[in-house]
Amino acid sequence: MKEKSSELAVKSAPYYGGKLEIVPKIPVRSLEDFSIWYTPGVAAVSKAISMNKELSFDYTWRWNTIAVVTNGSRVLGLGNIGPEAALPVMEGKSLIFKFLGGVDAFPICLNVSDPEKFVEVVKTLEPGLGGINLEDISSPQCFYILDRLRSEMSIPVWHDDQLGTAAATLAGLYNALKLVDKKLNKVSIVLFGAGASNIATARIFEKAGVDMSKLILIDSKGILHSERDDIDELMLHNPWKYELALKTNRAKVTGGPENALEGADVLIAASSPGPGKIKKEWVAKMADKPITFLLANPVPEMWPWEAKEAGAAVVATGRSDFPNQVNNSLVFPSVFRGALDVRARTITDTMMLKAAEALANYVTEDKLNADHIIPTMDEWEVYIYVAAAVAEQARVENVARNPLHYDEEFVRAKKIIQRSRKILMSLMEQRFIKPLPKVD
Amino acid sequence: MNGIVYRKASEKDIDRLIELNIRLKRLNEEFDPLFKLREDIVEKSREYFQRALNSPDSVVVVAEDGGRVVGFIKADVVERLFYEPKIEGNIVEFYLLPEYRRKKLGAAMLDYVIKLLKERVDIITAEFPALNEIAVEFYSRLGFRGIVSTYARES
Known part of the structure; x- marks a missing residue:
């Protein structure tokens, strides 16, 4: 079964070009509608959020969007194979998030091995996200990273492994x-x-x-x-x-x-x-x-x-x-x-x-x-x-x-x-x- | 933690002192490769403690829990040739097993040593690897400050 799924995975990867894409969820009747979804209309939405940042959860996809973040330092049982090679796994994870939980998740593969720097980078992502799922980070760095992010961020941070x-x-x-x-x-x-x-x-x-x-x-x-x-x-x-x-x-x-x-x-x-x-x-x-x-x-x-x-x-x-x-x-x-x-x-x-x-x-x-x-x-x-x-x-x-x-x-x-x-x-x-x- | 007894070490403690001393030195090795353990550390430790136990100018104190030695301090009394105060009690070894840490037992053992030395010395000093921040924090909390730096390079 494993061999068959490997074969299918390798064939499907280039066939579909990965596993996820971004699809709009608002109507676009004509290009005119972009004045609602983008400028000038969107400025009013931005202005409202600038007055009350919590509105970013109501007025954008933030309420349902998380990042699946890795540096590829311990991917599955494959070890430190790097952030590029981790991407298909992160895509797969994001797929499961969407299919089983209805959560919009997207992969972020960071070229960062220093835990300190990793923490700093992930912290900067907070304004655009509702949560962070850490993935496939080597131990014991993963404990440090999770503990720090959990205490320093105001959105949920989870390390699934x-x-x-x-x-x-x-x-x-x-x-x-x-x-x-x-x-x-x-x-x-x-x-x-x-x-x-x-x-x-x-x-x-x-x-x-x-x-x-x-x-x-x-x-x-x-x-x-x-x-x-x-x-x-x-x-x-x-x-x-x-x-x-x-x-x-x-x-x-x-x-x-x-x-x-x-x-x-x-x-x-x-x-x-x-x-x-x-x-x-x-x-x-x-x-x-x-x-x-x-x-x-x-x-x-x-x-x-x-x-x-x-x-x-x-x-x-x-x-x-x-x-x-x-x-x-x-x-x-x-x-x-x-x-x-x-x-x-x-x-x-x-x-x-x-x-x-x-x-x-x-x-x-x-x-x-x-x-x-x-x-x-x-x-x-x-x-x-x-x-x-x-x-x-x-x-x-x-x-x-x-x-x-x-x-x-x-x-x-x-x-x-x-x-x-x-x-x-x-x-x-x-x-x-x-x-x-x-x-x- | 109750039931911890501090006392001066004697000959019968030597094997345990060697064991704890090696733990201490291995910890030092973690801080700096210039503290790499010698192969004959067991024999050297034995000679070291034998000499200390017989010297009027060394004090070795152990912490005992239910008859088992769980930590020790070795201090030497040294004359400072050029400075006042003249006589120094120099803590050269200090080790406590992990499960006895963070319970103020280290401070209590140090206190016990200082009391033993009090009549003879005017200043207490302590030596440890520069990169051992736990020791820095420990001694600073007890009012110590750095007065000597040892810098090293491999020739």
Whole structure:
């Protein structure tokens, strides 16, 4: 399947010349109308905004427009391939934003590797945008960039590789725990891999009430603890991991992954492609009814059936061809839908928690089972529920410029997302969008 | 954090002192390649602490948590040949394990050392890598200021 999609992608890229274009949304009956949309008419609109900058959200596309920003320093599993090579990925991301969330997103690929400069450049983009989605930026710079932009900008800033995956993971975990009848604040969790997503996952787990003293992080150097040999180096070069080293693994477990996994309730692996990264005998040593999330793509750290054979009660992966796909595409379109609709100044951690809860609760008790702990992307209504939960929380927390109640956002999000899908369908029907090229 | 005890180090602490000293030196190495660790750092550390523990002009203090040494300071008493005040207590090593930091324990340990030295010295100084901003911040907060600069280049 992967080979076929690669072939199609390479053929389609020049065939369509990328994936997005800008299409007007106002009528142009004749060139006369440009006097409304452009000068002289537009001057009155500009004047109004200059008197009250908030009007830029009402009078322009700002209410619904975000930038997908990268410097191409860590693109998918391809590494530092540069901003040009990142562009097709950013286009794809923008496409998903539009199709699933009705969000107008466009790619910005920056030729900037210095985090300081990156922050400065992105900050200057604020006046024209409703939000920023950071993408494919190497770790640990991505933590610094996100933390700074979140605190210094007055529009939502999201780094999907961190937050999107973390929120989807938490949603999956909420439901997996229901199945094995364990409590989030009681379980012992092992995070295998300490890249952008698992560091963010640890941070959101803490907010969700996980007992951090029992959580164990494992990175390429082994089990993390507060007295590991490289701890002072981490303090200087990866303060995010350092902070976690101080909070987690109070028992100071050392040794190989098997020592960390012994008696653990939950394993969240987000490391490098398997199989064979996690061994069956390690999973066999976990507590009763263990939960294993094996999120590496394209091949999970161990095959899901191996995890099951070793006794795992619930298994999730990052892949759509196995049950339980922990997929950040379930999160970011709706988080931005909700955040944009209330014109949120930021996306808080609690808004993220609410998104994860809404995502989990969409799988109702009658549908919840070990092979269905998280919705799939086909269940498009889930986006409406998540958007409404995010908007509602933004209002409760007073970060909404345009507060909306849950029901109001539910109706609004539904309308916008439906419209977005209908427009694409209609363009396809009318052959403005050509069918996919044939591959042999 | 309660239960932290400060005391003078003795022979039985030497292995742990070596371990913590190497952590300290590795941290220094992070700041500047001119602090690259020697291969024989273990032996050199052992000799260093043995000498210090037997010298009337050195003080080695450890912080202990439940019987486990979690940090140390080494200070030397030095005569300033040309200046007033004449006798200096020079803090040359200072290390505290990460989980004991940011809890005012470092300041408390320093206080303990200064009390031990008080009768003998008129001025307290501290040495650390120029690029260690954490140390700059720490000592500045406690009222210290820079009086000497060491500049280096590889010949």
